[in-house]
Every structure is written in structure tokens, then in C-alpha cells.
Amino acid sequence: MNLTENNSSCDREINDSLRVPLLALFGGAAVWLIVGLVLGLIAGIKFHAPDFLGACPVMTYGRVAPAANDAVLYGFCIPAALGVALWIFARLSGQPLALPLVPVVAANLWHLGVFIGTAGILLGASSGHTWLEYPRAAAVILFAAFMLIAVSAAATFGWRRQQELYPSHWFLFAGLLWFPWIYSTANILLNSHQLPRGVVQPIIGWWFANNLVFVWLALVGVGTAFYFLPKIAARPLANSGYVLLAFLTLVFFGTWCGIPQGAPVPAWLPTLSSVAAALTLVPLLAISIVTLKTVCGSNVSCKGGPFCFIRFGVMSFIVSGILYVSAACPQYSRILNFTWFGAAQTQLQLLGFAAMILFGAIYELLPQVMGKPLPQPALAKAHFYLSMIGVLLFFVPLVLAGVVQGEKLADANIPFADANTAALKFLRVSTTGQMLILLGALLFAVNIFIMTIQWKLGIAKTVIAYIKSPLETAEVKS
Amino acid sequence: MKTGLSIFIAAFIALGTSWCGFVLAPLLQLGSAQQTVILQTTDNWPLQRTGAATLGLQVYRAYGCAACHTEQVRQTGSAFEVTLTSLGNQKPADFIEFTKSLFVLPGLANYTNAIAASLNGWNGGLPKTLLTATDKDVATEMADRLKAVGVKSETAIIATGPDIARGWGSRLSVAADFLYDQPVQLGSLRAGPDLANIGVRAPDANWQLAHLYAPKSVTPNSTMPSFKFLFEVRKVGASPSPEALNLPKEFAAADGFEIVPKPAAKQLVAYLLSLKANVPLYEAPFTPATAAK
DSSP states (O other): OOOOOOOSTHHHHHHHHHHHHHHHHHHHHHHHHHHHHHHHHHHHHTTTSTTTTTTOGGGOHHHHHHHHHHIIIIIIIHHHHHHHHHHHHHHHHTSOOSSTHHHHHHHHHHHHHHHHHHHHHHTTOOOSSTTOOSOHHHHHHHHHHHHHHHHHHHHHHHTOSOSSOOHHHHHHHHHHHHHHHHHHHHHHHHSSSSOOSTTHHHHHHHHHHIIIIIIIHHHHHHHHHHHHHHHHHTSOOSOHHHHHHHHHHHHHHHTTOOOOTTOSSOTHHHHHHHHHHHHTHHHHHHHHHHHHHHHTTOOOOOTTSHHHHHHHHHHHHHHHHHHHHHHHSHHHHHHHTTSHHHHHHHHIIIIIIIHHHHHHHHHHHHHHHHTSOOSOHHHHHHHHHHHHHHHHHHHHHHHHHHHHHHHHHTOTTSOHHHHHHHHHHHHHHHHHHHHHHHHHHHHHHHHHHHHHHHHHHHHHHHHHHHHHHHHHHHHHHO | OOSHHHHHHHHHHHHHHHHIIIIIHHHHHHTTOOOEEOTTSSOEESOOOOHHHHHHHHHHHHTTGGGTOOOOOOOOEEEEEEEEEEOTTOOHHHHHHHHHHHTTSTTTGGGHHHHHHHHTTOOSOSSEEEEEEEOHHHHHHHHHHHHHTTOEEEEEEEEESHHHHTTSOSSOOOGGGGTTOSSOOOOSOOSSOOOTTHHHHSOOHHHHHHHHHOHHHHSTTOOOOOOGGGEEEEEOOSSOOTTOOOOOGGGSOOTTEEEEEOHHHHHHHHHHHHOOOOSOBTTBOOOOGGGGO
């Protein structure tokens, strides 16, 4: 299985067609990443100093924490993943991006939606359902923007030169179908004036959250990794049979996870979910085998480059998947449910897996699209080490906090306050991790912004030169 | 996976089945759920909230209280308790003699010491708990044996588990408890205690208001942020407001000022006090403490 790409003159056309949409998607994404991580840091500090910024209702923990998570997922992960997917589709098709203006409009629309959503949460208009907090106005805009980008991606996919599909196609194409379906279902049912009765709401909420944070991110993250890892390692993607197995089991089993054990819902729902979670070990295993066989023995000296990011991302995915499966296991969920363990898994999935793979992909593709190297390659390397250490310092203490807190909560003789205090010690370390991740993200944003500014200056110079030169000759002739 | 169509079909079937399972099926099963009847009564459960409490749920949602508080109690099992209510025409001493004859029975043999200890020094006072922390079969057998000799007893069901031992509820939370919640705020993290029965645990509205204004004034080791912006600090008028908070010195307002809850604070407290979940239901049976008299 090789990347059968046409590396001839159409490279230039592809890159030209992608430049504006990708800068629009990535530029906004970088801003939202910073916003999300700053809000996350504020939320984290509130556990050490509960009244930090406490006089301001906008900065209540219950508003800042979901706003932070949503800004990272909706503001950064999704637009960045869509940009990367557009690039991969165009490259694999051997065609320039179809309808290149549509994603530009859509990118701006998307970032407007995230802005309205974040403002909505902070002002108290949250819907109250995890990962669906954005008020309806924002949700409608996000849905429309996603559909526009999906149209452009699907058209690029449809007009491809080679009939044969590459595995990344499967994952990314399924992702294009996945999001509109789950997002529309969940918003129509949970973001309306008349909600479904009682616990139907959280059931649909869990279904949506699982399909977005676990399945959708897995589809785009693994799809991206399976494109870039073989490409950078300059060797084919190993074991095509395992890749197919991973894809099919991920979509068929992964989509049934997410209903927590012991939830106040009919027992068949969590039971089905925990069976599905156990079966999700199959795609996790298959993805690790494929990645190991593709990566091991290759002579890539990555030293903080894109390869490092993507490799770390895949490792995070496996660990996050194992944490997810273990939390769905009835014996462990009794301890781990309602603790920091769940937050640890989510943050690893977002910042350790999805964001790291997207950083790597962007660092790899942006110089090609812009036709010039990264302005500050040293910052990109520093970003990798900061992010890697940051993610480890962020999620490992949260996992430990969850286990300790869970064990203390399970013993009714230990006062609640003691269980809480035990977890707070670990939270001090994880706040340090958050700071490092934020620092890394700032370096990422510096590279993106310098590139954007250089490009805009370049255009301005061309325009000025164009305005100046013909005018003079024309005047002379007249 | 040779064509786009085959990916589309695979993804469509995968997501479509889970959509049917986790969206459509719950809507069909629970989407038109009605009130249920409280066990051994004719009362309905749950009741619609009052106006203030309904608005209070929106305050709870808007401030994201569910980020730190759950509203669901877990239960690990049930224990049965057999309590003697009437000896009929037997004398206490005769009854103690009679219980010794029960110890040879296979089901009750393991409880010999427990029963003997509970009857040690007993002077015939009723009600008298004979068996605690036992299972359903043993409790039923005990009750049958007692009935056979004309002694009356009651069997109580007690929900068990760490959440219940902490006093966070009398039983596990079930779907019926959330029938009227729009939106349902189950929560997923216990950075603060569970609130499923906070209306039973802390039924004093003034305590709730003081806790919202300055959590440390009522629970010294609380890590909850204060929600001071839900209160108004104002000059005392002609006469102090009846709603003014009565706080310890270090949290109280300066002299000549009083702290009065804004409507949102009162609504939020009304909502918190409406959280009870303290009645037995068919799917979550237990014997309420008052019924054991």
C-alpha cells in the first residue's frame, strides 16, 4: 500500500488552492487554542484558590471549565482537523481543492460560531449538556460551516484522479459523515425548548459525547497519522488488512461506548456500552500494530519535528483508549466514576492525541503549502518538548488523583473533604502541566501568525508593485 | 473498501445502528414516561417543581454547578433487617428459649451469635431488632418462623453502599427521579458532594444561602467558590430586611450594611431544597425510617 500521489507540476496548483482556506482555518484555530488553554488554566487555578476571579459571574468555574474544553475541541481540534483533511484529500486526489472559496467562508463562519458559543457559555446561556454547551445560535452556525467544508472536501474526493482509495480516505471520509449526523441529532434533541423527558437527555448526551470525543477524534486523528507516518518515514503503511480491521471495528464498536456504568438509566444501556468498550480493544490493538510496524526501524531523526508529534499522538491515543475502556469496566467504574479519572482521559484524548497529531500535521504541511520553511523551526521543536512534558504532567497526576479520590470516596468512613483534599495535591502538578502546554501553544501560534503576516505582506508587496508598474507605462504611452 | 460508496455504507450502518440503539430506543422506552407510584402508597413521584425551584434549575445550569456536583446516588446492594413488633401471648423469656431452637436450622445457623447477642439482657422492650445486615432468604425464613409461633415481626429493606452510608441518599437514583428536569443535570465529577438529596440533608434555606454566599462560614474546609454576586450588599434601611443573611462575624457585612439574596439566589436555593429522592420506588425499594415504628 503506497501513497500513489502525483508529484508533478500539479503540486503547485494544489498548494496554491489550499493556501487561503488553510490559513483561515489554522489561524483561527491557533487563537482558540490559546483562549481554551488560558480558560483551562483559570479553571485549574480555581482549585487552588477557589475565589480567584470569583467576583465575576462570567469567570465562575462551572462556566470557565466547559468554555475551555469547548474552545479546545470546537475552536482548535475540529477546524485544524478539517484543514488537515482538506489537504490530505487534495493530495491524495492529485487535484487542487474543489470550490476553494467555500472553505474560506466556512472557516470564518466556524470561528464566528465558536466565538458566539464561548460568549454564550460565559454569559450563562449554556445548554447544560456536556460538549453541547454552545447555545443554539452557535450550533446552527457551526453545523452550516461544517457542511460547507464537507462539501468542498467531498467534491475534492469525488474528482480524484486515482480510483483506488488510501486508508486515510476511509477514516477521514467517515469523519465527514459522522459529525453532521451526531451534531444535528444532539442539538435538535438537547438544544431545544422542549427537551426529551428525564434521563433520555443524558443518554443522548453520552452518545453524542462518545461519538465526538472518542470516535470522531479517533477517525480524523488516526486517519491523519496513517497519512503522515508512512510519508515521513518514506515506507508503506504496514498490514493493510489490520488497517481495514481497525477502521471497521472502530466505527462499529466505538460508536456504542459512552454510557457510564451505574447511571440511573435502564440497565441494558450501560451493559451494552461496557461490552462495546471491551471490543474497542480490537481497533486499539490493530492501530498499535500497524503504527509499530510502520514506524519501527525507519531512519527518521525527528528531534522534535512533525514525526515526533504524530508518533506521540498515536501513543496517547492508545493510552487514552485503554483508560476509556478501563473506566467502562464495571469493577473499575465503581471506583473511577465521578472522579478526576474521566477528566484525565478526556484531556489526554484532546491535548495528547488529537492536538499533537494536528500540530505535527500542520508543521509538516504548512511549509509546503506556503512554499517556504517554518519561520521559527526552533520554536516548533521547543513546542514539541513543552507539549510532551506538559501533557504527561497534566494527565498522569489527574489519573492518580482520580484513583486516590475514588478509593477514598468508596470508603464511607473517610470524610468527603479528605477525599477531595487528597485529589487537590495532584491537581497542583497538573496545573503546571497546563502551563507548559499553554507555553507550547503560544510558540505554535507564533509560527502560524508569522507565516500569515509574511504571506499578507507578500501579497501587499505584489499588489503595490502591480499598481505601481503598469500605471507608469500606461501614463507614458498616453 | 474500494469505493467511496462502500465507506459511506459502512459508516452509515455503524452510526445508524448506534443511533437507533442510543437515541431512538431510549426515546421510545422512556420518552413518554409518566409519574410512578411511591411504594406502598398511592402518592405519585416525582412531583412538578414549584415555580421558584424550576427557575432555580436554570440558575444551576447557567452557573455550571454540575461541573463539580453530581445528582446521582449509587447503591452496591441491599440488606434486610427483621424487627420484632409484638410477642403475641409469649413471654420474653419463652421467646429467647424459642429462638435457640431456630439456631439448628441450616439457613439461620450462621446468625446464631448475632441473634443471641441482640437478645442478651433484653427485658422485653419492643420493637426489638433481631437480625441486621442479612439477605432476603434468611430474613424471609426468620419472619416465617416467627409468624408460625404467633410472634409479629417486620422486615425492613436497607439500601447499602458508600454513597448511602455518607447520607447522600436512601437508595440509588433511578430514571424516574429525573422525569421533570429540563435539563437533567446528572454531573460527572464529585469535586463537591452529591446533591441528590441535599433538600433532605440540609433543609434550612438560611443555611443554603449562607453556604452560597460564604461556603467557609458553614463548612470550614469547603473548597467551593463563593457566589457573592448572587447577593446584594446594601445599606440597612429604616428596618433591617427579614431576608438579610445572619453570618459569623468574619464573613458578615460592615456595620450598617446587610447582605440580601438576589432572586437568582433564592431560586437556586428553592431548587436545591427540591432535591430529595427519598421515597421508595418499585425499582429502588427500601423501608423508610418512619415506617419502622
